[in-house]
Amino acid sequence: MTDIKHNAFLFDASRCIDCRACMVACSVENKIAMDKTRIWVAGVGIKGTYPDLQRGTMVYHCMHCEHPDCMSACPVGAYTKREDGPVTYNPDLCIGCRYCMNACPFGVPHFDYDKGLIDGAFIDKCTMCPQRIDNGQEPACVQTCPTDSLEFGEREELLKIAHARIAAHPDRYVNHVYGEFENGGTSYLILSHIPFSELGLPNLPEAPVNEVSEKVMELTIPFALGWGAVLTGVAAGVHMYNKKQEAKVVSEEKAEAGK
Amino acid sequence: MKQTISRRDFIKLGAASASAVVFGQMLSPRVAQAARDAGHVDANGDGYIPGMCEMCVWRCGLIAKVKDGRVVKLDGNPEHPHSRGNLCPRGQSGLMNTYDPDRVLSPLVRAGKRGEGLFRKASWDEALDIVAKNMLKIKAKYGAEAMVFSATHNLSQPLFENLLYAFGSPNYGTQRSLCFNAMIVSNLMTYGMEEPARIYDDKLNYILLTGRNLLEAISTSETHDLIMAIDRGAKVVYLDPRYTKTAAKATEWLPIKPGMDLAFHLALLHVIIGEKLYHEAFVTKNTVGFDELKKEVDRYTPQWAAPLTGIPAESISRIAHEFAAAAPHALAHNGWRTSNFINSFHTQRAIGILNALVGNWDVTITEAGGEESGTLGKPDQPPYPRVSALRLDGVPWKYPVVPFKIGVFQEMRDNIVKGDPYQAHGWFIARQNPIMSIPDRAKTLQAFGKMDFIVTMDILLNDTAWFSDVILPEASYLERYDPLVPIGNKIFLRQPMIEPQGEGKSALWIYKHLGERLGLGDYFQYTDEEDYLRQQLAPTGISLEELKAKGFVEVAESAHVGEGSEPIWNTPSGKIELYSDTLAKVGFSGIPTWVEPPQPASDQFYLLTGKVAQSTQTATQNNQLLHKYSDEPRLWMNAQTAAKLGFMTNDWVEVTSEVGKVHIRLLATEAIRPDCVYMTPGYGHLSKGLKTAFGIGASDSAVHVTYTDPISGGQALSQTFVTVKKA
Numbered sequence: 002m003t004d005i006k007h008n009a010f011l012f013d014a015s016r017c018i019d020c021r022a023c024m025v026a027c028s029v030e031n032k033i034a035m036d037k038t039r040i041w042v043a044g045v046g047i048k049g050t051y052p053d054l055q056r057g058t059m060v061y062h063c064m065h066c067e068h069p070d071c072m073s074a075c076p077v078g079a080y081t082k083r084e085d086g087p088v089t090y091n092p093d094l095c096i097g098c099r100y101c102m103n104a105c106p107f108g109v110p111h112f113d114y115d116k117g118l119i120d121g122a123f124i125d126k127c128t129m130c131p132q133r134i135d136n137g138q139e140p141a142c143v144q145t146c147p148t149d150s151l152e153f154g155e156r157e158e159l160l161k162i163a164h165a166r167i168a169a170h171p172d173r174y175v176n177h178v179y180g181e182f183e184n185g186g187t188s189y190l191i192l193s194h195i196p197f198s199e200l201g202l203p204n205l206p207e208a209p210v211n212e213v214s215e216k217v218m219e220l221t222i223p224f225a226l227g228w229g230a231v232l233t234g235v236a237a238g239v240h241m242y243n244k245k246q247e248a249k250v251v252s253e254e255k256a257e258a259g260k
Numbered sequence: 261m262k263q264t265i266s267r268r269d270f271i272k273l274g275a276a277s278a279s280a281v282v283f284g285q286m287l288s289p290r291v292a293q294a295a296r297d298a299g300h301v302d303a304n305g306d307g308y309i310p311g312m313c314e315m316c317v318w319r320c321g322l323i324a325k326v327k328d329g330r331v332v333k334l335d336g337n338p339e340h341p342h343s344r345g346n347l348c349p350r351g352q353s354g355l356m357n358t359y360d361p362d363r364v365l366s367p368l369v370r371a372g373k374r375g376e377g378l379f380r381k382a383s384w385d386e387a388l389d390i391v392a393k394n395m396l397k398i399k400a401k402y403g404a405e406a407m408v409f410s411a412t413h414n415l416s417q418p419l420f421e422n423l424l425y426a427f428g429s430p431n432y433g434t435q436r437s438l439c440f441n442a443m444i445v446s447n448l449m450t451y452g453m454e455e456p457a458r459i460y461d462d463k464l465n466y467i468l469l470t471g472r473n474l475l476e477a478i479s480t481s482e483t484h485d486l487i488m489a490i491d492r493g494a495k496v497v498y499l500d501p502r503y504t505k506t507a508a509k510a511t512e513w514l515p516i517k518p519g520m521d522l523a524f525h526l527a528l529l530h531v532i533i534g535e536k537l538y539h540e541a542f543v544t545k546n547t548v549g550f551d552e553l554k555k556e557v558d559r560y561t562p563q564w565a566a567p568l569t570g571i572p573a574e575s576i577s578r579i580a581h582e583f584a585a586a587a588p589h590a591l592a593h594n595g596w597r598t599s600n601f602i603n604s605f606h607t608q609r610a611i612g613i614l615n616a617l618v619g620n621w622d623v624t625i626t627e628a629g630g631e632e633s634g635t636l637g638k639p640d641q642p643p644y645p646r647v648s649a650l651r652l653d654g655v656p657w658k659y660p661v662v663p664f665k666i667g668v669f670q671e672m673r674d675n676i677v678k679g680d681p682y683q684a685h686g687w688f689i690a691r692q693n694p695i696m697s698i699p700d701r702a703k704t705l706q707a708f709g710k711m712d713f714i715v716t717m718d719i720l721l722n723d724t725a726w727f728s729d730v731i732l733p734e735a736s737y738l739e740r741y742d743p744l745v746p747i748g749n750k751i752f753l754r755q756p757m758i759e760p761q762g763e764g765k766s767a768l769w770i771y772k773h774l775g776e777r778l779g780l781g782d783y784f785q786y787t788d789e790e791d792y793l794r795q796q797l798a799p800t801g802i803s804l805e806e807l808k809a810k811g812f813v814e815v816a817e818s819a820h821v822g823e824g825s826e827p828i829w830n831t832p833s834g835k836i837e838l839y840s841d842t843l844a845k846v847g848f849s850g851i852p853t854w855v856e857p858p859q860p861a862s863d864q865f866y867l868l869t870g871k872v873a874q875s876t877q878t879a880t881q882n883n884q885l886l887h888k889y890s891d892e893p894r895l896w897m898n899a900q901t902a903a904k905l906g907f908m909t910n911d912w913v914e915v916t917s918e919v920g921k922v923h924i925r926l927l928a929t930e931a932i933r934p935d936c937v938y939m940t941p942g943y944g945h946l947s948k949g950l951k952t953a954f955g956i957g958a959s960d961s962a963v964h965v966t967y968t969d970p971i972s973g974g975q976a977l978s979q980t981f982v983t984v985k986k987a
Contacts, residue, residue, distance in 0.1 A: 056508035
């Protein structure tokens with residue numbers, strides 16, 4: 002580990018009032034086009050029958066995984082997991098293959114169908130506002146949140162805060178911090194008063210999906226070389242066998258001819 | 261990263277705000293030099309400049325990021341007590357008001373018929389000459405009272421008042437009677453102050469919200485306070501016919517029948533007095549009229565209130581006990597406008613009295629620090645001329661307890677139409693949109709028809725400007741200075757961060773230059789905006805340069821009345837008035853009393869309106885960023901009721917009241933009482949000069965019927981009943 006702080010978000014769904022200040026702040030800060038967004042509101046909305054109702058909303062953007070599947074899937078290395086937390090994306094390298102979109106278990110990267118090959122920047126997603134955090138500011142969404150539903154800080158500290166909140170109000174919260182372990186851990190941690198599935202979050206194993214895929218993928222070259230060797234061996238064997246057979250046929254023919 | 265952003269920015273900027281770029285200007289030498297002198301920006305003109313928000317009336321402090329002469333981002337100012345570093349979605353979107361492609365960039369003079377939308381550009385000299393000439397003509401022919409002035413409360417209000425009072429007109433229109441007259445007048449009668457401040461400390465553990473949708477009608481710091489109180493575990497009881505976002509966070513949501521909040525609160529008083537749950541020592545020492553109150557509320561049992569409100573008697577009784585037990589760390593919040601009826605004045609009085617009975621003064625409510633500060637100076641001016649004409653809005657001759665600065669706007673409109681007690685002929689409107697805000701829009705347009713001359717000051721071609729003769733373009737709140745306002749012990753500054761788009765000018769400039777043309781120059785004795793501010797700052801010894809650099813300065817706080825001594829209330833008795841002799845003397849009930857509200861017929865619905873977090877009144881629907889993140893304004897109807905009537909979500913329906921009808925799409929939802937429908941107010945614009953907002957939603961003012969509370973003059977906004985059929 003380096004001494005760089007490992008940043009993360011903490012989102013508390015019990016505090017979110019769905020005001021969308023975060024969405025506007027992100028759009029302005031990152032100059033997102035009027036028909037695009039990097040944050041969206043997920044969740045059940047209103048559930049139940051009048052007058053027994055419940056409401057749940059969630060600020061949904063990139064989870065900034067510890068083991069980003071987008072990064073594993075990207076064939077050109079356009080993604081980077083920065084040591085201080087953010088998963089960033091370099092549009093100059095992107096070839097628009099959309100493997101990252103299929104790989105991300107949270108469905109975060111989205112494709113810009115308006116852009117052609119020349120324009121580049123096919124994929125868009127939350128970057129954790131590196132231009133702000135490198136400047137000592139909080140990400141735009143966090144800075145503006147009027148109810149402190151979104152907080153920003155060191156992941157370890159936020160985890161402590163999250164667990165302390167659950168301990169203080171066990172009747173309010175689901176007894177789990179989403180993102181602490183999911184998919185090998187994320188840098189977007191979530192507390193909720195309703196089941197996480199109702200916030201639109203997938204039920205994921207603790208082992209990151211790409212742990213398996215990467216192990217398999219790591220075998221590509223040895224496998225390619227090994228299989229090549231095997232095939233070469235087989236080919237050589239076949240060749241030699243054929244030669245032998247040929248020699249045999251020839252000698253038999255000779256023998257036959259000699260008869 | 262930097263590289264990728266620059267390229268993407270360039271592309272997205274083009275897509276997002278091409279028009280804004282066209283209208284944008286490089287930082288002018290004057291503003292750039294001022295910003296450099298104040299240390300806000302570097303040699304390139306890039307940096308951070310403090311200012312103040314104006315997307316609603318809460319006025320958060322903000323810090324603008326400025327780059328290449330454009331405001332590129334707004335953040336809340338952590339030093340400001342109203343923002344504490346945060347901004348709501350409207351505050352975040354504020355820069356799109358400034359860069360709205362529909363901004364009025366020069367003075368406009370009407371070139372076609374009213375409402376046709378044909379205008380020609382004019383210079384400031386020509387436009388102000390036309391305005392002054394018409395105002396003086398009306399004054400000479402019909403008297404100064406024939407000019408009506410109206411404005412929505414803002415920082416330049418003292419200069420607006422100078423213009424109207426120096427001109428000699430009594431006709432002062434504000435928007436307040438369309439919002440919270442009942443609350444303000446009742447607090448004046450009970451506590452002798454417009455609105456006590458609320459204290460959200462760590463001990464606050466019980467909050468009763470009567471239609472106060474604080475999590476959607478956002479006041480940044482108070483919304484934050486409420487969420488933190490809920491987070492700590494405070495109990496929140498919330499009355500509202502709708503399951504709002506506040507209802508979702510409340511401990512207990514009571515979907516009360518509209519208009520019946522008064523019955524609920526009278527029953528609370530009945531339990532608290534009848535079962536002796538009140539703070540006897542506080543009541544004896546600090547209130548008058550307890551015996552009269554006790555006698556009156558004796559008949560308002562929870563059993564009486566239950567069938568009216570739809571809330572079980574046991575719940576009402578339990579809440580009274582809980583509230584009293586939690587006191588003094590309990591707060592009954594003054595309602596707002598979710599359920600405004602002609603009986604709302606009594607409801608507000610009952611809420612104020614509930615707080616008094618449990619003795620929570622200086623614990624959860626206290627005296628609010630006023631905006632008028634004795635520490636600031638102002639330019640000299642002569643006294644106003646004497647005005648003897650009656651006010652058109654019936655204050656005080658019809659509404660004796662309504663303050664002059666509050667007024668009864670809808671009554672003014674009605675009397676303009678009637679020409680009673682005299683005919684008005686001209687209307688000066690400052691950043692206000694009466695066509696969209698006063699109920700019964702058709703009637704407001706009729707009132708406009710009575711006018712010889714209408715002038716509107718705004719940054720956009722709002723609906724009222726669309727029907728005006730002259731439009732004076734104001735600079736936006738990121739482009740101008742405004743008079744200073746103290747908040748507690750701090751004085752904050754609104755200062756220009758960029759040059760105005762087009763030829764926009766500050767209100768300080770416009771009022772002065774118009775005043776001079778009207779021969780009223782003595783009331784505007786300042787050379788320019790900075791001179792006005794220097795004269796304000798003179799008694800404090802603080803320089804304008806220091807204020808500009810920091811964005812705010814700290815001064816000695818004026819002494820809190822009653823602090824360290826006995827509390828004193830500015831009422832005739834000097835005490836909290838449970839019984840008000842003032843009210844009794846002018847023929848109203850001195851104590852809150854039951855007034856039965858009208859109820860809809862079996863085929864009708866209550867028409868409710870109420871705020872959303874992404875818009876402010878009628879003024880922000882054209883903001884492209886807010887538009888981007890707003891829900892489509894649809895007519896909410898209870899899902900089961902809709903199913904019974906054969907309506908589906910997104911069906912077009914026709915909503916009809918006795919004054920008008922509108923077409924709107926339906927939203928079938930569980931989140932509303934079966935006997936109500938709800939509309940987001942402020943949509944359904946008439947002005948085609950609002951290209952983003954035009955054609956979106958329907959206008960509540962087109963169907964709202966005018967009903968005025970006879971005591972407070974407040975518009976009973978929830979008393980309109982409508983029928984709904986397929987369009």
